[in-house]
Ligand code: SF4
């Protein structure tokens with residue numbers, strides 16, 4: 001009797017055709033079958049069928065997966081690859097070690113009080129000379145927190161007071177909820193402000209519930225299904241207002257998680273901000289100042305492979321007169337950020353980032369735009385480390401900066 005029928009049933013869908021291999025970033029980097037989707041499925045299959053032990057090596061190959069889901073997008077047999085990996089990790093959750101950086105990130109993401117304290121602490125850390133001094137003394141490295149410290153952007157005060165409701169600024173089209181997530185609230189105020197500015201400008205009342213919490217992606221992809229389930233319930237409760245036409249997300253990592261909640265009524269309302277704004281584009285045309293700049297557009301894996309909304313950001317940016325948009329190639333692999341992956345797999349994350357930056361910088365852009373905060377922070381850190389003064393922004397920030405009210 002196999003030890004895990006559910007895992008085995010999902011793994012057995014794979015016909016071992018290998019079509020996914022060229023699309024897998026870890027396989028591209030290593031050329032090792034064990035680091036490919038087909039190889040990982042075979043390892044899980046053997047473990048679930050009691051043919052292999054969950055050795056450190058086996059678990060390591062599964063943990064090295066970025067969960068970018070490029071394999072899922074091209075798989076002709078429709079293997080539910082994301083579910084398979086999440087379920088395998090959940091079976092292993094209680095036995096897995098967690099790094100200090102990841103534990104800290106989980107605490108800040110999952111606990112609202114700690115998240116608020118972190119906002120205040122971050123302001124103090126950066127506004128005083130504490131961050132510079134700590135870096136000079138190499139304290140983040142000594143404390144094994146350098147993988148987090150490198151991601152911290154310059155702190156900006158919110159230009160809008162954060163409130164739970166913003167009224168439409170033109171004839172009303174409806175009500176939407178804005179999901180900002182734990183990292184948006186902490187590190188990405190300009191994107192939150194830009195989203196509110198654009199949504200209200202095109203005619204939506206915006207509800208941003210104070211009670212909203214982390215989407216649960218971090219917990220789920222680390223195998224902690226209990227916490228991810230609790231966070232999903234809290235999020236659904238926070239947006240329970242039935243008058244909301246949509247729940248708009250500003251980070252595709254969060255959006256992809258919300259779209260896969262088991263509550264299909266909630267999940268069906270979730271949309272990426274750029275995709276959501278496009279049907280209202282008429283309300284922006286003629287109000288956007290020209291921008292004489294080249295923008296390299298990065299499409300996050302979560303936007304492309306899960307939300308399937310990759311055209312939204314491109315179309316939205318095209319509304320800006322004079323802009324020159326240079327998207328990264330569709331075949332560009334994951335940047336290596338992948339939720340908390342960059343914290344626990346810095347070597348692979350840096351290799352993937354290096355490849356992406358080589359291609360991006362050939363375009364000599366004035367900006368790099370990305371619709372996911374995790375990718376944006378990882379890419380911006382890579383640019384800082386290389387001494388390249390290139391601003392990384394969410395597409396809605398560029399549009400909002402050009403909008404005349
Ligand atoms: S995961 Fe899909 S594409 Fe990859 S080997 Fe299996 S069936 Fe083929």
Ligand code: SF4
Nearest residue numbers: 024065066068069071
């Ligand atoms: S999810 Fe991404 S990294 Fe993981 S096996 Fe699939 S393609 Fe490779």
